[in-house]
Amino acid sequence: MSLIRAQFLIQGLGQVRLETEFEMADQGVTALFGPSGAGKSTLLQALAGLIPPVESAGTHIATSYGVWQDPTQFIKPERRGIGMVFQKQLLFPHLTVAENIQYARNRRHDGPRFDDSTLIEIFELSHLMDRSPDQLSGGEAQRVALARTLANAPKLLLLDEPLAAVDRGTRANILNALTQIKSEYALPMLYVSHQWDEVIQLADHIQIIENGRIKRSETLTTLSADFDFVAQQEESAGAVLMTQVVKHHPEDALTEVELGRQTVLIPLLDMPTGATVRLLVHRQDVSLVKTPVLHSSILNTLACEVAELHVEQGACLLLLRCEKQYFTAKITARSQRILGLKPDQTIYAQIKATALAPLVRHHG
């Protein structure tokens, strides 16, 4: 089922900024991924009704809530029931944090509701409620902006690079919160970013946009298995492995998760058994051995197959398949020669537990 079917045609200053079809599923998180200037924000703004009809003539937006725009009508942004989080926080400077949130609550749409205590807890706002926006750090302000948007009970959450201007701690908090909201509330999200690592931690569907046009629309799993695509991403780019919590080992500060028939140890998590955890694996953190090593400081050894490999300028990038999921490893060409690695070969990937820091909040 699709939530939105749209045909965008946005023009401004005499040139076309966006001309594309767009379709969004009614479940999960859809990410709009592409370089700066590709038209991501424009698409989001047009969807929210923030681009005036004169600039968006020729745009059709049909949603499961009704038609938002076609040549004969234009539903105003305030009547679309969307929630929008912008790249920079846009808190109302004359209102306190609590008043900003109340402002949104007073104008609630009819999406899933979040009460104050939930918002204060997931965005860690308890000590900020009486402050005025000019007394907040960038990260604090963005957390408040998200809480305000959710207090507004939107039916669709539009996120325009919400992590672009915040510190690492806030980034983790917000990704965490969004993951939690995704698993606990039926709130569709459209997440715009040019950071692959952000996208894979949250998204189920990924749409790739370039030069004002959507080029591909894939599930995360399909895209992760596309070696050509993965190889194009920046050096530090990672991949995610979907795992489920098996049990916790508080005495070792470790949590055991399962990946198909294999288990992985990661730093202790505060999540119930059976919960899905996305493990972010960076290609530099993976080392390969031909036979499993029993006595090693590295706790995790995953049996994998080499799906594809590519050697270039003394380095070798490998796409590994493990329990039907894909991730990459990067080793030297010399190691590849010594190990005699070739496609379909079984290999063991060693990953330090501490490198597998998932998004979710750590214990304590």
Added chain:
Amino acid sequence: MRALTLLLLASLTASTVYSSHVQAKKEQATIAVAANFKLTLEGLILDFQADAPNFSFQLVSGSTGMLFAQIRNGAPYDLFFAADAERPEQLERDGVARAGTVATYAVGQIAIWVPNRTQPWQDFFREHRGSLAIANPALAPYGLAAMHLLETGLFDNEPKLIQGTNVHQAFQFVDTGNAQAAITSLAQLIQAGATQSDFYLPALNDYPQIIQKRVLLSENTAAEALLIYLGSARAQRLIESAGYKTASSLEQPS
């Protein structure tokens, strides 16, 4: 635009300086004149200069009160034609003016002006209920005279009094159609070329005489020559034809 304005200003200043330089070779006087007498005085000066071309005069006109304040504060005028008697006398008392040079040069006459009048005057005075523009009685002798005239019961109904700063403004209020009638000066009406049937001249003894006096402020050849000319019968006739009585005409009613 700005550059143009500056250029304009500069050239104006230059021409002023130039002309005053040229005039400095002649006998020159600067005269402060009450606004109501300005045009008449200009006419008189032209007439005078026809016979005495080496005299030149610069006129500064304004309200009597303003000119008086300027003179008291050192304005370099040689001669002062006031619209009243009080101010020149005051200057003489204060020692600002030359002693013994105060004299009446004209006596003002007031006139009631009603353009587009449809009724005979008697009916108009009986029935008029609209506005009447006068000069501010606190500022202008003509306004004060108008107030006295009204106190004689000229109008059956008390008109709504609109005060202009001076007779010119009272005239203007009627001229623009904002007031129906004005008590202004005869001189003003003659200057404006008002139709004779549109104005009414009240009897001279119905209001206090509007005596306008002048005084010499410095020793100045041109100013003194002009005063001698003004005493001539020819000049007196010109003043009378401009709508004023003169001291001589009051002594021997014509």
Added chain:
Amino acid sequence: MESDLITLGTSLKLAFFTTMILTLLGTPIAWWLARSQSLFAGLCIPLLALPLVLPPTVIGFYLLLAFSPNHLFGATWLDWFGSSLAFSFEGLLLGSIIYSLPFFMQPMIIAFRELPEDLFKAAASLGANAIDRFTTLVLPLSKHGFLIACTLTFAHTLGEFGIVLMIGGNLEGETRVLSIALFDYVETLNYERAHLLAAGLVGFSLITLTLVQWATHRGYRASSLSTR
């Protein structure tokens, strides 16, 4: 002295109503002008500044002509209301509104233009419609602009002379205002009373300008914080 009090009352009444009417009518117009990109709005803004550069007597002269029953506007007014605008408080009020227009509109247009547009997008996505956004965001966020615009308008109306002189007619309790009374005192050599009024006007203007200075300073601080 009593007549001075009546005159003061007329002046205050004139300044008050001028400020009030400009606030009510001028605010929405300033908002529109501040944000419209149309050619018409672009032409309106310099037009609004005209009273700043024209001598008041020019405006007074045209008003006097307009008020005249010989002209369409004055005739229509007389038809509708039964009395002429010339030499009336209402006429003076109209003149003051026109003459004070730039003193109200310019600070308001500047204040409105300083407001970050993105805030209104955020508010719209939160479900606030245009009127809601105007009352809950635009008005409180342009507080200092209002303070400057209103004090300038009020003070400027109190000091207005040229137009009043042209269209007032000096009627006590109706059109005689402080500046005219002051002029009369100076003209009639009543310097003592003139001093009293002049000193009062100077003092009031100083207080006003200090207030505006203070509000402007605060305004800059507030806007620099909000755009941080």
